[in-house]
Amino acid sequence: MRSVTLHVFASVKGGVGKSTLAVQCARLCAAAGRPTVLFDFYFTGTSLADGLPLRAPAVEGGEGV
Secondary structure (H helix, E strand, C coil), X not given: CCCCCXXXXXXXXXXXXXXXXXXXXXXXHHHCCCCCCCCCCCCCCCCHHHCCCCCCCCCCCCCCC
C-alpha cells in the first residue's frame, strides 16, 4: 500500500504567507527526493508563480498552432 502525506496551509486572512510556505515546503520535499505535487485552491488568483520558475513548454509548430 502506498502512503500519501498531505501538508495543508490554510487561513481566512490573506497576506499571511500561505503560498510562500507551500512553495518552500514543496521545494524541500522535492529536494529530499519525494514525489511532489503542489495544488493552489486560491480561485481569484495565485501567487505560486511568484515563488516558482514557471515557463511555458516548447510547442511544435503545425496546423492550427
